[in-house]
Amino acid sequence: MIKESLQKIKNLLPKHVTLVAVSKTKPISDIQEAYDAGQRIFGENKIQEMASKFEALPKDIEWHMIGHLQRNKVKYMAHFVNLIHGVDSLKTLQEINKQAKKHHRIINCLLQIKIAKEDSKFGLSFDQAKEIIASEEFKSLQNIKITGLMGMATFTDNEQQLSEEFSSLHTFFLQERINKSELTTLSMGMSGDYELAIKNGSNMVRIGSSIFGHRNYIA
Numbered sequence: 001m002i003k004e005s006l007q008k009i010k011n012l013l014p015k016h017v018t019l020v021a022v023s024k025t026k027p028i029s030d031i032q033e034a035y036d037a038g039q040r041i042f043g044e045n046k047i048q049e050m051a052s053k054f055e056a057l058p059k060d061i062e063w064h065m066i067g068h069l070q071r072n073k074v075k076y077m078a079h080f081v082n083l084i085h086g087v088d089s090l091k092t093l094q095e096i097n098k099q100a101k102k103h104h105r106i107i108n109c110l111l112q113i114k115i116a117k118e119d120s121k122f123g124l125s126f127d128q129a130k131e132i133i134a135s136e137e138f139k140s141l142q143n144i145k146i147t148g149l150m151g152m153a154t155f156t157d158n159e160q161q162l163s164e165e166f167s168s169l170h171t172f173f174l175q176e177r178i179n180k181s182e183l184t185t186l187s188m189g190m191s192g193d194y195e196l197a198i199k200n201g202s203n204m205v206r207i208g209s210s211i212f213g214h215r216n217y218i219a
Helices: 002-012 028-036 047-057 071-076 090-103 124-135 159-177 194-199
Strands: 019-020 040-044 062-065 083-087 107-113 144-151 185-188 202-209
Touching: 002 019, 002 028, 028 047, 040 047, 047 062, 047 071, 071 090, 083 090, 083 144, 090 107, 090 144, 107 124, 124 159, 144 159, 159 185, 159 194, 194 202
Parallel strands: 019 040, 019 202, 040 062, 062 083, 083 107, 107 144, 144 185, 185 202
Antiparallel strands: none
């Protein structure tokens, strides 16, 4: 079932779009099944859960941290995480840099931009993101690399609103990329809205339930 769902999604994605299979809350057996079907990039939203899966699964997997980041837990993933999607403060970048330095690594990060209308969503404003990138404190961080931007749209069926939110981030991404060639990734779109996100410029999508089925959250 996972193999068929994964293949169906991959067939729908343009070649330039990277698929992050969101495996949060899913057992190792499910991830192994997706791995055996050729998937190599997986996304988790809890650092310690991702760390235990890293230990148990093949080492050529690229692990992406897609959840809101708790700075005190960065140390648990600094030795292996490939990309951190949800960075929304200079303090978080400084902590990632500190932990990456201990492992002699450069960790790739995406700045999370708040494009949704919902208060519950995290992220920087466009101006805050510009301020961070222009700051001397940021320029002194040698063990991180900002490789792009990430955004989560409002949870709504209003396609016009979704398109406007995705498009606003794509426009900002293109503007910032003019002077920063290292900005290559625009992570937008999940199971319910990834096709619209791709139409509006996304080149990385985070898809979970359409591959693994719906999650059973334990209260």
